[in-house]
Amino acid sequence: MTLADLYSMMPIVITGGGALIVLLCGPLLQARSVSWISVVISGSAGVWAAFTPPALTPSFPGVAFTPLAQFLIPLFCLSAALTLLFSHGYNERRGILGEEYPATILFGLFAMCLLPCATNLLVLFLALESIAFAFYILVTMDLNRVESGEAGLKYLLMGAVAAAFTAFGFALIFAGSGTMALAGALAATGNRVIISAGWGMVIVGIAFKLSLVPAHLWTPDVYQGAPAPVAAFLSTSSKVSAAALLLILLAFSPPLAELRAPLYALSLLSMVLGNLAALLQSNIKRMLAYSSIAHMGYLTLALLTGTREGYAAVLLYGAIYTAMNLAAFGAIASLSLDAERDQIADYSGLGFTAPLRGGVLALAMLALAGIPPTAGFIGKFFIFYSAIRGGEMTLAIIGIVSAAASAYFYLKVVVHLYMHRSNAAPPAPTPAAESLALCCASLFILGLGVFPAPLMRIVDAAMR
């Protein structure tokens, strides 16, 4: 290990060390400074990763700063920083006290930074599980609402079963190939039957993490029970990291014909059932949960093609989806006062009484629906384009139709925001931190919708 290796590992060191520092120094500082220190830590880790040239040789056993990591770490750090900005005011209003909250977010971020760097199955599995552990705690963090604790327990029990599936899959891949290194283990040179069985188990585990139908049942409850900023972080970074894990595994293995059928079924069911179930929801967080199931179905569709274009579309969509969902959940968090603003009907008239937050929520909804000037359109366009180029015509058409149907429930929120009046008192003015975070997310959505070329160049570099 040389100094250069240490430099390339700095994002992981900064987030891990930062989490410990926040935990140790938290009791001595004010909540405001703890929040700001955490934002600075995640921001600096992201900036460091963005400006460090990637290296292909492992810096530590099992960990290498790959081009994929150079793309994903800044994305995760950005979403953690925005989540922390949303959380500060929300936690103050809700009485979620203590430095455990920012420290747990940083621990989760640490594991997320580690995941794309992994070069063997052990590090990959530990990173995946550490992310999940951080979220089990974060979901349960709101002690004032009983839903929060219930959601945490449900998430943990289902997550533990999924972890057992993933671990069994890794165990079978190891037993079949005789090596733990990703490049060797997935090359399918060993016992093909055992490795295929292992892949099946891994797909089941990842389907849970990505909340693909039929392993989606936890999603609506967890999103509803979790504090809104946690739901923002959970629906973006945790999902993108699970997709990245599948991407890493698929990229290392030769094309496997037996994977097509399960991925096809998962993608089809998620797109159709996710969008249909979202039509029926009156609770905005549950609606967004079902919408995220459908969006992960689109991601799976792009993964299914197995082409370089498809994988690039996954990364692009991951980044865009992060911005869209952070904006949506951030606006919800910011509009929720001492009680969650849960029902879609509660948002009536907020486009006028809270112009910034209402506007950002409307923009996020339009982006999730895939309306052209926003980034959501670019993301969907490349997913379906790569699917059609990859030969998945039927599934792409089903996806496009279900995406068109999904516009109904997204626009319902916009209609409530701008076309209904309500006599409720206007919400309190937006705190500066939340306005900043909301503006960042909306700039990202609009900027990428108009100028997608820079991000596509970055994605292309990450694929190398």
Added chain:
Amino acid sequence: MSVPLSHVLILASVLFAMGLGCVVAWRANVIMMLIGIEIMLNAVMLTFVGGSAHWGIADGQLFALMIMALTSAEVSLALAMVVYLHRRKGSVNTDDFDSMKG
């Protein structure tokens, strides 16, 4: 090695299926679900140790040790939540944890 890999894998698969069965059948009780998950993870560890012995490398044993650490963290987290919810609701029955529907 005296025990062939296939025997280990068959035993591990049966154990895994039994653990999964436990989780699915005793869905009503959180403690039983945790026990089922433990059994599933034991099957995983068995597979790793068997694979390591078959190939003559220690990586799998290392993974098994890590899973032990992970399991203990998981159980402590789960039990903390169970104790907290038991204090609030006076029950460890999952049927009573029904405040969210839809």
